[in-house]
Amino acid sequence: MMTETVRVAVPRKGRPLEAVLERFATAADFAEVADEITSTLRFEKSVTKGHSHPDQNVYERLAAYSDLDAASAPEYTLLRDDREGMPRRIVFDSVTFETDDVEVHLVGREEPFRALRTHEFALGFDSADLVLEEVVQLQPDGLGSIEDVNARIDPMDTDVRVVSGLGDTxxxxxxxxxxxxxxxxxxxxxxxxxxxxxxxxxxxxxxxxxxxxxxxxxxxxxxxxxxxxxxxxxxxxxxxxxxxxxxxxxxxxxxxxxxxxxxxxxETVLMENVAETQPAAEAVKDIVASPDLETELRV
CATH class of the missing domain: 3.40.190.10 (Periplasmic binding protein-like II)
Structure with a gap:
């Protein structure tokens, strides 16, 4: 029986992506690849900040990071950076790995939350800030938990809900x-x-x-x-x-x-589009948001 693949939208760089990689590394046999991605992107960030000065240009580095013969090797892509001259920056593109029940395909997106809102994905990770900035209803009392966030999302506005936080707070x-x-x-x-x-x-x-x-x-x-x-x-x-x-x-x-x-x-949160979630996606949710790992948004 072929293992079903679940596509998950994730950030392309930064602390939120590292939190996602760490969570999957903890829950699946993925630690070595996760460390490789994190190390690569931290080096590229150092290049972006002008702290590192590699001999290879950005295209040569991108080719060096790529291993087209390895099915589970991470892939990267180039984006225009907002620095003077708008140079290209290497960011995460995708990686696939297997768990006991499903194959997980992490796909880099500039705006994972919006990719879920447009029904491109059933699952994704993004900053909890974006949920508050875009879809929660404003009320006299402040927010206190994940449940508060979901209760203030108008179901006529979006099918996306917050599942849990990753604790990168x-x-x-x-x-x-x-x-x-x-x-x-x-x-x-x-x-x-x-x-x-x-x-x-x-x-x-x-x-x-x-x-x-x-x-x-x-x-x-x-x-x-x-x-x-x-x-x-x-x-x-x-x-x-x-x-x-x-x-x-x-x-x-x-x-x-x-x-x-x-x-x-x-913090980074796991989100789901409840209109798109299927049993395989539920299995990925169980990997990431088990009772032992779940983090509520607290005040």
Missing amino acids: VYHTLMADPELLPPGADLDRDFVADYAGDLCISPRYERLVEAVLGTRCLDDVTFAYPTEGPEEEAAIADTGLGVYLTMTGSTAREHGLVLGEHLFPS
């Missing part, structure tokens, strides 16, 4: 100038609800911030945005209050900011 976090906080006050949603003034955020996160704070917190709040140049933490320090991604919070503290509530975990 950095947080959208409240930050403030300590002089803005009354003695003993907590920097949390309730503080924002009582606050009137500017809240500094990245422009692309406006809808996400509205979703995770809840609209009741924003009645007297005006969004302010960093200007070109200073890093976001510096802009928040100038504004007095803001929301930005943190891992350790060290940069925020260097700018004299105090860290408050972790509002939303920005």
Whole structure:
């Protein structure tokens, strides 16, 4: 009996792709290939950043990475980078590997979430941020879990639902100038609800911030945005209050900011298009999102 192949949309590069590769490496006999892909893309990122200077040009490196004789070898492709001159960058294209029940074909996409929305795939991985930015309904109270996210997706808008998170978490976090906080006050949603003034955020996160704070917190709040140049933490320090991604919070503290509530975990999530999911796709979901591995989106 031929093993059925399940195509899964994944990011082409970066932390989200590494999280996906790590999860499948844990759940299937895929660790060596996953490490090879991660190492290759980290090197190419170093080239992109100007930290590495290989003797081979981008086309020669792409040919060196390719092994057309190996059925399960990873494949890469070239994309135009947004650096000056728009040079080409090597990114992930696809790889196929077998599990006990199905053959998994990971396919690189620039926008996996949108590929699911257009019914190209039954399963895919992308940032949870994109789900909030594009399809969740805004309500007075903020979001608290994966179940909250799915409950706010209009079924008339999309068939895509979030299944689980992968735990590669950095947080959208409240930050403030300590002089803005009354003695003993907590920097949390309730503080924002009582606050009137500017809240500094990245422009692309406006809808996400509205979703995770809840609209009741924003009645007297005006969004302010960093200007070109200073890093976001510096802009928040100038504004007095803001929301930005943190891992350790060290940069925020260097700018004299105090860290408050972790509002939303920005992590890679497994998603499914419920109109396209078949038994083979269910088997892949079981591999990735078993009870022992599942991570909820918490506040």
